[in-house]
Amino acid sequence: MKKLIFVTATFLFSLLYFHADAQKIGTFGSSVTESAGPVTIRIPYHDVISYLGYAAEGTEDETRDGKKFYYLYVWIPAYAPELGVRMMSPAAKEGVKEPIIVSEAYKEHEDSKDFFDTYITLERSDIFNPEDVTEENVNGANWIILDSNDDSREMPKQPNRKKYNSLLRYGNLTGSSEALIVGLYRIGFTSYKKGDVKGTFLAQIGSPVKLDGVAIAKTIEELRKQMNLPEEEKK
Numbered sequence: 003m004k005k006l007i008f009v010t011a012t013f014l015f016s017l018l019y020f021h022a023d024a025q026k027i028g029t030f031g032s033s034v035t036e037s038a039g040p041v042t043i044r045i046p047y048h049d050v051i052s053y054l055g056y057a058a059e060g061t062e063d064e065t066r067d068g069k070k071f072y073y074l075y076v077w078i079p080a081y082a083p084e085l086g087v088r089m090m091s092p093a094a095k096e097g098v099k100e101p102i103i104v105s106e107a108y109k110e111h112e113d114s115k116d117f118f119d120t121y122i123t124l125e126r127s128d129i130f131n132p133e134d135v136t137e138e139n140v141n142g143a144n145w146i147i148l149d150s151n152d153d154s155r156e157m158p159k160q161p162n163r164k165k166y167n168s169l170l171r172y173g174n175l176t177g178s179s180e181a182l183i184v185g186l187y188r189i190g191f192t193s194y195k196k197g198d199v200k201g202t203f204l205a206q207i208g209s210p211v212k213l214d215g216v217a218i219a220k221t222i223e224e225l226r227k228q229m230n231l232p233e234e235e236k237k
């Protein structure tokens with residue numbers, strides 16, 4: 003009971019905290035909930051990996067339906083019952099725990115106040131073996147959009163006080179849909195609005211089970227490095 007009271011108090015405190023400062027992000031809760039009286043809390047993900055990035059004009063990976071898409075590649079090395087993906091702009095660092103992957107673009111624009119209305123997708127490729135993760139294969143891969151989200155009320159407000167940050171949970175943790183199989187995934191991020199996307203962002207991937215060997219990177223070269231695969235020969 004003591005633990006429950008503590009959790010409830012922490013939850014209520016975090017609500018106040020969010021209200022006081024929109025630029026902080028709380029723990030990343032899974033689909034599994036626990037009720038303590040009138041308060042229902044989400045059980046936090048066991049593993050959370052964070053990525054700090056910066057999106058700017060001319061750095062997009064692809065234009066889809068007039069929207070400039072940026073991708074983060076994710077290698078899932080073991081069956082995952084659920085994955086949570088959330089994204090906020092501008093990036094918040096306070097309270098974000100290791101492991102944090104800090105992109106070069108972020109390091110260069112760390113102090114930028116720019117932000118954008120985020121929109122995320124979780125996509126799965128037809129690449130299921132680590133050896134097949136090559137630039138050529140990834141460029142020719144077929145991608146299926148598993149889920150997407152524009153605005154989540156669970157996320158902190160943006161500096162303009164709008165709740166335009168994004169969050170999604172995908173999997174069968176609560177028995178609703180399919181689990182995530184081993185393979186290459188990507189998170190697509192863009193702005194709800196068409197046109198230029200500019201600003202810092204924090205992207206997080208949460209898993210309810212320990213996922214050793216999960217790799218997240220902006221490029222396939224970086225991803226291969228994290229997966230302990232040899233460097234590809236430049237053609």
Ligand SMILES: [Ca+2]
Nearest residue numbers: 120152153166
């Ligand atoms: Ca949005």
